[in-house]
Amino acid sequence: xxxxxxxxxxxxxxxxxxxxxxxxxxxxxxxxxxxxxxxxxxxxxxxxxxxxxxxxxxxxxxxxxxxxxxxxxxxxxxxxxxxxxxxxxxxxxxxxxxxxxxxxxxxxxxxxxxxxxxxxxxxxxxxxxxxxxxxxxxxxxxxxxxxxxxxxxxxxxxxxxxxxxxxxxxxxxxxxxxxxxxxxxxxxxxxxxxxxxxxxxxxxxxxxxxxxxxxxxxxxxxxxxxxxxxxxxxxxxxxxxxxxxxxxxxxxxxxxxxxxxxxxxxxxxxxxxxxxxxxx
Numbered sequence: 001x002x003x004x005x006x007x008x009x010x011x012x013x014x015x016x017x018x019x020x021x022x023x024x025x026x027x028x029x030x031x032x033x034x035x036x037x038x039x040x041x042x043x044x045x046x047x048x049x050x051x052x053x054x055x056x057x058x059x060x061x062x063x064x065x066x067x068x069x070x071x072x073x074x075x076x077x078x079x080x081x082x083x084x085x086x087x088x089x090x091x092x093x094x095x096x097x098x099x100x101x102x103x104x105x106x107x108x109x110x111x112x113x114x115x116x117x118x119x120x121x122x123x124x125x126x127x128x129x130x131x132x133x134x135x136x137x138x139x140x141x142x143x144x145x146x147x148x149x150x151x152x153x154x155x156x157x158x159x160x161x162x163x164x165x166x167x168x169x170x171x172x173x174x175x176x177x178x179x180x181x182x183x184x185x186x187x188x189x190x191x192x193x194x195x196x197x198x199x200x201x202x203x204x205x206x207x208x209x210x211x212x213x214x215x216x217x218x219x220x221x222x223x224x225x226x227x228x229x230x231x232x233x234x235x236x237x238x239x240x241x242x243x244x245x246x247x248x249x250x251x252x253x254x255x256x257x258x259x260x261x262x263x264x265x266x267x268x269x270x271x272x273x274x275x276x277x278x279x280x
Contacts, residue, residue, distance in 0.1 A: 144280065
């Protein structure tokens with residue numbers, strides 16, 4: 001109850017299961033990256049989201065607008081409520097051109113980066129992108145073999161075209177992990193480690209880094225935060241693409257970093273980060 005003795009408001013529950021509601025998110029306010037940030041926020045509810053690279057015909061949208069086909073009216077009402085400051089409209093030919101099916105969500109000036117309703121802690125826990133497979137054993141032994149002075153987490157999913165790389169030309173040559181010490185992390189040696197995957201495109205490597213250096217400069221100035229799975233995830237964007245997702249747990253910083261060209265999709269980045277679990 002609050003200070004006036006009133007019961008807490010009930011958590012918002014969508015009328016339609018989000019995992020079955022596809023949508024295309026479009027920039028309608030002219031702010032760079034706003035469609036990507038809104039799309040990522042909606043993904044945490046479990047919605048399959050595509051962020052359009054083509055903006056709306058104008059940037060004059062004051063409120064968010066959710067365009068729907070007749071069968072998707074209830075789903076549109078859900079999304080409008082979750083976003084807040086939103087209106088729903090029957091689909092028009094202009095916005096039908098953005099997607100052959102599903103909702104089209106135009107992000108207006110009312111979107112500030114925060115949803116009106118946050119997802120439950122288990123939102124989207126059962127849905128993975130098509131190129132991500134749940135596999136709690138494929139990387140466990142590799143991560144368990146590293147010697148560090150903090151509790152390490154490992155990915156319990158695998159991405160279909162990514163290959164874990166072997167370190168070359170370093171003290172860790174022949175292994176898949178680079179361990180090292182960061183003076184500001186404290187606690188002696190092996191206060192950080194990194195793993196890198198090759199995702200099949202020349203020069204495209206993405207990685208996972210974990211360190212006790214929770215004040216690392218790379219973690220400053222996140223673009224967005226979302227609480228999910230009992231963790232507070234920090235999102236760092238490059239335009240509409242997620243370049244990095246980080247969180248701090250038990251005095252250790254963990255982050256998943258995209259390739260230099262952000263070849264990994266936003267959905268993949270979220271799925272991999274959420275999958276991180278203790279090795280033992």
